[in-house]
Amino acid sequence: MDDVAAASGVSRGTVSRVFNGGHYVSPTALLAVQRAVAETGYVINSSARSLVTRRSGAIAFVLSEPQERLFEDPNFNVLLRHCSQALAEHDLSMVLMIAGGGADERQRILRFARAGHVDAVLLVSTHGGDPIVDELMHSNIPMVACGVPLGHEEQVPYVAADDRDGARQMTAHLRSLGRSRIATITGPMDTSGGQQRLAGFKDVLGRRAAKARIAHATDYTYRAGELAMQALLRSAPDLDAVFVASDLLAAGALASLHEAGRRVPEDVAVGGFDDSQIALTTHPRLTTVHQPIDEVARAMVDIVVELTQGDGIGPGATSRLVSTRLVLRESA
Amino acid sequence: MDDVAAASGVSRGTVSRVFNGGHYVSPTALLAVQRAVAETGYVINSSARSLVTRRSGAIAFVLSEPQERLFEDPNFNVLLRHCSQALAEHDLSMVLMIAGGGADERQRILRFARAGHVDAVLLVSTHGGDPIVDELMHSNIPMVACGVPLGHEEQVPYVAADDRDGARQMTAHLRSLGRSRIATITGPMDTSGGQQRLAGFKDVLGRRAAKARIAHATDYTYRAGELAMQALLRSAPDLDAVFVASDLLAAGALASLHEAGRRVPEDVAVGGFDDSQIALTTHPRLTTVHQPIDEVARAMVDIVVELTQGDGIGPGATSRLVSTRLVLRESA
């Protein structure tokens, strides 16, 4: 920076001002500095800057999920990419931290965040009771969750898709097809998605939501979808439709249905949830509920930006629910 | 840090030594400092440290791929996760940067890397001629590529799966099944994977690799697989086996085969490549070639660690090829 100052004939202070918005800098000085920067190929030292500004310009994307989900579920992928893009638009960088569930991994993340490496965290932890939420809260680092943080709805701002309404739309659709024995495969019940999608299902079916027609997948995996469908085929062999709480689970359910000789949608109509890539690669292709993950990502980043603006003693951000919508294809 | 020094009755220099390996520190001092750290809840300021050490402790994972691939191909996912884990084991953090192809996105990445935000980059850019490789090289930032960096094989160290041998194994397997009219769907030919997998195919089939039985997918997407299979069905309707250069492409090919009324594997044996999650969710499940992505990730991180050790004027790291192996399932 001294070189740039020398080359442009101004002080380091002025050079710094140019880099920080160019306020209180004369056009002449501005030009001289810009030229000098180009000539010298100067690049600012981020550590030195962070040391005084007390901001890193980085946001952590913390994925706290069991390994199965991480590797199988394409939703994380899509969310990750959209968040990365949204952050880039704010000139923020993303550091990715994955906690498979071990206490040591969580500790690493906490240490990292507390060391000031990041200004805030985008938290993706779908299962309730994850200790990392509390730990992060107590560390006083700004954060926003993706999906309702079960048990912390009031304390941690979040952005979630309207799972319940999406489930209602799908269930109503299945019923409008004339199906009367509609079953459901839920997600894990310790996730807000699992709970809300079942709630939406019940909203529509009311008392008719017979217990025998509800199967709980243990996790969001293809295999769990297969198993849940098999269970359903035993407990409610007369079912003529099934609402499955995720596309990946639905793909597994489709396999079990196929194996059992049931035709889709003729014998059994199948509805998924997510509108992920998977929905386009099943046979038949899945009728599903679209989650606007891009909107979720953008909203999360907006909140994080808001949270880190100012001196951190703000009123706290407000959570947001983004709407879902039905996507009709061949399975129902 | 002053607080810790005061609380433990030593100088800041000694406290610092404790944090940097504990060399030249008496047991008494060590204990006092550790106690003081626990009491005060002190966490080191990473910017201040980076400012003097000139290391950030972060590695960039740069994904330079067109959007389609990014969202569809699960291989990136798996690689990302394994790299994240391998870096964590070295106490390095990962910053994720995605360039969909725009020059502006590339500029952002370069600026970021040059600003010293990261010590090195893990580069994933499968298509040849990507300008980011050159740009990164000229910026003098240590890097290692995943897959052979076409056009830079000698200058950029890389870690790649043995695509060619994997393709050989698969092709030989199809032949051993008694198939005599073996076709192939290649990946894009501007990727080393696309080239090598075709080369392996030809290695085994020799002159019999009739041109009519080769179709090139334009990219690694489900849709491209469908289209390529349709083309093959027209140009070589008598085919009795097909080696597809990726599982995702193979899933698409399976759909076209199904639509055309060909049974798999009875009429047409299908072999994939990757051994990704997809291979387990197709019907029938895919016989494929396993790529040890975990090994690739670990090797990449090892190289990056080696590269950033010392003063950066080392001999440069050596590239590595990790072996692939056949995984037999129902499709062939």
Next chain:
DNA sequence: CTGAAAGCGCTTACAG
């Protein structure tokens, strides 16, 4: 083994 001190490269009131 330890402390005092210089220095890493910036930003930001402060005074002009």
Next chain:
DNA sequence: CTGAAAGCGCTTACAG
């Protein structure tokens, strides 16, 4: 609008 100067919180020869 601008410069001189203090200060951000560490590490690391240096001298002891």
